[in-house]
Amino acid sequence: MNPDELKSIIEGALFAAGRALSIEQIQALFDEAHRPDAGSIKSLLDALYADYADRGVELRQVASGWRFQVRHDVGPWVSKLWDERPQRYSRALLETLALIAYRQPITRSEIEDIRGVSVSTAIVKTLLEREWVRVAGHKEVPGRPALFATTRHFLDDFNLKSLADLPALASIRDLAEIAADLEAAAHE
Amino acid sequence: MNPDELKSIIEGALFAAGRALSIEQIQALFDEAHRPDAGSIKSLLDALYADYADRGVELRQVASGWRFQVRHDVGPWVSKLWDERPQRYSRALLETLALIAYRQPITRSEIEDIRGVSVSTAIVKTLLEREWVRVAGHKEVPGRPALFATTRHFLDDFNLKSLADLPALASIRDLAEIAADLEAAAHE
Amino acid sequence: MPAESMTTAESTSNQVPEVSMTPPADLFAIAKVNGEDYTKLPDDLYIPPDALRVFLDTFEGPLDLLLYLIRAQNIDILNIPVARITHQYLEYVNLMQAANFDLAAEYLLMAAWLGEIKSRLLLPRPVNAEGEEEADPRAELIRRLQEYERFKQAAEHIDSLPCEGRDFFVAQAQAPDYQRPVEPPQVELRELLLALQDVLSRADLTVSHQVSRESLSLRERMSNILELLRGQRFVPFVQLFSVSEGRLGVVVSFMAILELVKEGLIDIVQADAFADLHVRARVGEAQGNDLDLGDDSSESDLERAFDES
Numbered sequence: 001m002n003p004d005e006l007k008s009i010i011e012g013a014l015f016a017a018g019r020a021l022s023i024e025q026i027q028a029l030f031d032e033a034h035r036p037d038a039g040s041i042k043s044l045l046d047a048l049y050a051d052y053a054d055r056g057v058e059l060r061q062v063a064s065g066w067r068f069q070v071r072h073d074v075g076p077w078v079s080k081l082w083d084e085r086p087q088r089y090s091r092a093l094l095e096t097l098a099l100i101a102y103r104q105p106i107t108r109s110e111i112e113d114i115r116g117v118s119v120s121t122a123i124v125k126t127l128l129e130r131e132w133v134r135v136a137g138h139k140e141v142p143g144r145p146a147l148f149a150t151t152r153h154f155l156d157d158f159n160l161k162s163l164a165d166l167p168a169l170a171s172i173r174d175l176a177e178i179a180a181d182l183e184a185a186a187h188e
Numbered sequence: 189m190n191p192d193e194l195k196s197i198i199e200g201a202l203f204a205a206g207r208a209l210s211i212e213q214i215q216a217l218f219d220e221a222h223r224p225d226a227g228s229i230k231s232l233l234d235a236l237y238a239d240y241a242d243r244g245v246e247l248r249q250v251a252s253g254w255r256f257q258v259r260h261d262v263g264p265w266v267s268k269l270w271d272e273r274p275q276r277y278s279r280a281l282l283e284t285l286a287l288i289a290y291r292q293p294i295t296r297s298e299i300e301d302i303r304g305v306s307v308s309t310a311i312v313k314t315l316l317e318r319e320w321v322r323v324a325g326h327k328e329v330p331g332r333p334a335l336f337a338t339t340r341h342f343l344d345d346f347n348l349k350s351l352a353d354l355p356a357l358a359s360i361r362d363l364a365e366i367a368a369d370l371e372a373a374a375h376e
Numbered sequence: 377m378p379a380e381s382m383t384t385a386e387s388t389s390n391q392v393p394e395v396s397m398t399p400p401a402d403l404f405a406i407a408k409v410n411g412e413d414y415t416k417l418p419d420d421l422y423i424p425p426d427a428l429r430v431f432l433d434t435f436e437g438p439l440d441l442l443l444y445l446i447r448a449q450n451i452d453i454l455n456i457p458v459a460r461i462t463h464q465y466l467e468y469v470n471l472m473q474a475a476n477f478d479l480a481a482e483y484l485l486m487a488a489w490l491g492e493i494k495s496r497l498l499l500p501r502p503v504n505a506e507g508e509e510e511a512d513p514r515a516e517l518i519r520r521l522q523e524y525e526r527f528k529q530a531a532e533h534i535d536s537l538p539c540e541g542r543d544f545f546v547a548q549a550q551a552p553d554y555q556r557p558v559e560p561p562q563v564e565l566r567e568l569l570l571a572l573q574d575v576l577s578r579a580d581l582t583v584s585h586q587v588s589r590e591s592l593s594l595r596e597r598m599s600n601i602l603e604l605l606r607g608q609r610f611v612p613f614v615q616l617f618s619v620s621e622g623r624l625g626v627v628v629s630f631m632a633i634l635e636l637v638k639e640g641l642i643d644i645v646q647a648d649a650f651a652d653l654h655v656r657a658r659v660g661e662a663q664g665n666d667l668d669l670g671d672d673s674s675e676s677d678l679e680r681a682f683d684e685s
Contacts, residue, residue, distance in 0.1 A: 008259065008262050010244070011245060012258040012262035012263075012265070012545075012547075013244075013258075013269060015548060016269060016548075017269055018550070021269075025269075029268045030265065055239075056197065057199060057549045068203065068549035068550065069550035069552065070200040070549050070552045072553070074197045074552065075554030077200075078551065079551075079552070079554045080216065081201060081204060081209075081217070087560075087561045089561050089563060090682055091574070093682075095571040095575040097568060098568050098571050098572035098575065099572070101568070103595065104595055104599045105641070115575050115579075130560060136602045136603060137602050137657060141640075147602070149602070150599070159565070162593070163596035166565075200552070204548075205548075206548030207546060256546070256547035258546075260538060260543070263543055263545070267545075275542075279531060282534055283527055283528060283531040285534060286527050286530035286531040287527050289530070290527065290530055302527060303524065304440075304482060304486070304520070304524060305436060305437030305482050345541075346534065346538070346540070347538055348537075354533070354534075355530075357526045357527070357529075357530055358526040
């Protein structure tokens with residue numbers, strides 16, 4: 001077997017494995033009768049290293065042997081292959097945020113009164129972490145519950161100059177009524 | 189971004205993915221503002237194809253896009269990386285697969301009619317699990333049986349770009365012709 | 377009609393001979409046929425006896441077996457001597473039954489069909505209303521055999537194709553170690569309003585919750601005033617107003633202060649008659665970090681921040 005064929009086999013094996021192979025593991029690919037010595041394999045690995053010097057993948061020696069790896073500087077693009085689908089906020093979170101926006105400052109139990117269900121800690125935490133909501137103070141009633149208000153960051157993220165840019169509650173309610181009317185009409 | 193950088197990114201992504209990527213999938217690695225057009229990507233893929241012409245891996249176009257694969261002639265050595273001998277598929281499975289490939293969409297009972305024996309559930313399951321076959325719909329007859337079709341994955345796994353790459357089925361002789369032959373034989 | 381199909385030996389071939397399993401002790405008898413021990417395979421079977429089981433197991437059904445018989449005897453598929461093939465076929469079926477193969481139904485169906493074809497071949501072919509002879513009874517069998525054979529070939533072809541993981545391998549390299557920052561979900565204002573619509577229509581259904589139609593600027597101003605008072609003990613009343621906002625701004629601020637007083641969130645104090653008014657937040661100091669989010673061990677699964685999907 002000539003060195004070029006040998007190099008192709010080593011190259012193919014490293015890419016097929018997708019992990020590091022030691023020189024012994026490479027030697028084991030060959031029948032005993034045709035097994036290249038460690039020295040020849042090492043020099044072919046050096047040749048491969050040079051072949052890939054300017055490519056998008058490179059041959060690297062790591063603890064367990066040699067492996068091809070994607071060059072680090074293309075990482076920002078390549079990692080997009082595994083981008084997760086962006087998460088979606090739940091309806092409960094959006095309702096809570098809307099109530100804080102329209103009825104601030106508002107306590108959690110006031111939100112719960114209007115929504116008719118409890119508001120989870122996870123939602124409040126997410127809104128605080130996202131910096132859409134802040135604690136504006138505490139209401140002086142038993143338990144001193146936090147009063148929630150929206151932030152400037154919230155206005156920025158929703159492209160609003162001020163809360164006054166939010167549509168008036170009345171028109172939203174009209175929308176809801178119109179939708180309900182249409183619904184009712186459709187069922188007549 | 190210059191073409192060399194772009195080529196490195198495509199190369200890195202194809203090796204990192206370890207599966208075929210379509211031109212659209214490659215485009216999606218880039219922000220909209222810097223997204224290369226399909227033509228530039230295609231010409232870089234052609235350049236990569238040429239770069240790897242004499243190497244142990246090659247760039248191949250299959251049904252779902254482009255991928256690097258180990259060159260066929262180094263396969264015998266490379267397959268020694270894995271202890272297990274790769275399984276061969278049973279004739280029953282291959283015949284079922286052939287019927288789905290050539291006659292899709294096809295129901296299980298249509299397959300059974302042609303093969304003259306029932307198709308085991310295990311075979312259908314294996315084909316579905318292997319992702320060579322999918323349920324493309326249901327036939328609008330009593331019982332609404334599933335209609336099976338082959339997948340892109342099937343084409344990829346057999347190095348095919350499309351179903352048209354499968355050879356044409358042997359021609360079937362016309363019944364009138366057969367009848368004439370039989371007639372002739374009978375009168376001899 | 378070909379002479380072979382007239383062989384008399386097949387006159388009983390529709391009848392499956394009585395076959396029973398060989399007792400394991402008797403290594404020489406293969407099966408009992410019609411009460412007689414069968415110690416050797418029929419001469420016209422083309423397989424060595426010890427391979428029988430494996431061999432029969434490899435047939436993919438009656439069509440496959442029939443094709444084998446036709447090929448083994450070098451017969452043109454278009455000119456099947458039905459009687460001879462039927463005889464052969466039944467020998468195999470008997471052996472399969474003897475070996476307890478659990479696939480007799482399909483094979484027996486084929487046996488019956490072959491028998492029918494044979495009997496029709498023995499009779500003069502009926503002539504239909506147009507004066508044409510009825511189609512050759514073998515035509516349908518031939519069509520099915522041909523149809524099956526082409527897919528058998530197609531299957532062999534697929535098997536000969538290089539298959540990923542068996543004959544060739546996809547190349548893969550270690551992916552770069554690069555963590556993408558996780559982007560938080562984007563929300564459209566529209567979604568927020570839709571959520572509000574929902575909650576308001578629900579609130580309307582549940583008795584008495586009045587979500588009053590206060591102007592937003594008032595609510596926003598209330599938050600701003602609370603913010604301003606935060607961390608300060610007393611703030612002069614006049615500091616809560618900004619002349620640059622004009623008359624409307626002053627009115628909004630004033631209404632906001634009244635609303636805050638009404639809700640018990642601030643106190644307005646006056647040290648002496650005619651002294652300056654001071655405003656103090658009744659709300660406690662907000663310290664983001666020690667915010668008690670409450671014990672939510674009973675957190676409802678329905679009330680998560682993110683959709684499960």
